Amino acid sequence: MATSAPVVTPAQGIELLQLARNSLESWVRHGRKLAPALPPQGALATPLGSFVTIHGRDGELRGCIGHMLPGGPLALEVIELAIAAGVQDPRFEPVTTRELPALTYEVSVLSPMQLASADEVEPGKHGLLIRQGHRSGVLLPQVAAEHHWDRETFLQQTCRKAGLPPEAWRDAGTELRVFTAQVFSESTRH
Numbered sequence: 001m002a003t004s005a006p007v008v009t010p011a012q013g014i015e016l017l018q019l020a021r022n023s024l025e026s027w028v029r030h031g032r033k034l035a036p037a038l039p040p041q042g043a044l045a046t047p048l049g050s051f052v053t054i055h056g057r058d059g060e061l062r063g064c065i066g067h068m069l070p071g072g073p074l075a076l077e078v079i080e081l082a083i084a085a086g087v088q089d090p091r092f093e094p095v096t097t098r099e100l101p102a103l104t105y106e107v108s109v110l111s112p113m114q115l116a117s118a119d120e121v122e123p124g125k126h127g128l129l130i131r132q133g134h135r136s137g138v139l140l141p142q143v144a145a146e147h148h149w150d151r152e153t154f155l156q157q158t159c160r161k162a163g164l165p166p167e168a169w170r171d172a173g174t175e176l177r178v179f180t181a182q183v184f185s186e187s188t189r190h
Contacts, residue, residue, distance in 0.1 A: 007043050008074070008184075012042065013107065016078050017107055017184055017185075019078050019082070020078050020081075021082070021103075022034050023083055024087075024095065025100055028094075028095055028097055029100075033079065034079050036075060036076070036079070040075035045073045045074070046070075047071070048070050048077075048110060049066070049068045049069055049112075050066055050074060050077050050078060050107060051081065051107070051108040051140060052078060052081040052082045053108070054082075054085050054086055054095070054104070055104045056099065056102060059104075062092060063089035063091075063095070064089060065088065066108070066110075106187070108181040108182070108184075109182045110127065110180070112179065113178065115176070118176060121155065121178055122151075122178075123144035123145070123150060123153075123154040124145035125180065126141055126179065127139060127181055129175075129177040130159055130162050131162070131174070132171065132174040135163050137160070137162025137163070139158045140183075141179075142183055143157075144157075
C-alpha cells in the first residue's frame with residue numbers, strides 16, 4: 001500500500017513548531033491570533049491535513065486537535081490548531097499563562113488517506129481512521145508506536161476512540177483508512 005509522504009523539510013518543521021508555540025502564547029497572553037510576518041511559502045503554503053499536540057511539564061497530554069483533510073495552507077492551519085488544542089480540547093481546561101513555559105509542542109503533517117483492509121494496517125507507520133455510520137475515530141501513527149501496540153490492539157483502540165465496540169473493525173460496514181505522518185516535536189530537539 002502506497003501512501004504519499006508529506007513534503008515538509010526539517011527547517012520547515014521547526015518553523016511549524018514555532019508557529020504553534022507563538023500562536024498559543026499570543027492567544028493566551030493577549031487574546032490575539034498570530035498573523036505570520038510573511039505569507040507561507042513552499043510546503044507551508046500547501047493544504048495538508050495536520051494535528052497539533054501539546055504536552056505538559058511531565059510529558060502528559062495537554063491537548064490535541066487536528067484536521068484529517070486540509071482546510072487551507074499548512075502554516076495557517078497550524079496557527080488555528082495550536083489555539084484549538086490549547087483552549088478548546090474538551091478533555092482539558094484551557095491552558096493558562098502560568099503553564100505556557102512548560103509546554104512542548106508536536107506537529108503532525110498528514111499524507112492523504114487511503115482505504116485499507118485490516119491486513120494492510122501497519123502500526124507505527126500508519127495512522128488510522130475508523131468510521132462506522134456516524135461514528136469515527138482517529139489515532140496518529142505515533143500513538144501505536146508509543147504504546148507498542150500490535151495491529152489488532154491498534155484497530156481495537158481506534159474503535160474505542162470512535163465510541164465503537166473494540167471488534168467493530170471486523171464488521172463489513174466499517175471503513176478503515178490509513179495515512180502516514182511526518183512528525184515534528186520540540187521534545188526531540190533538546
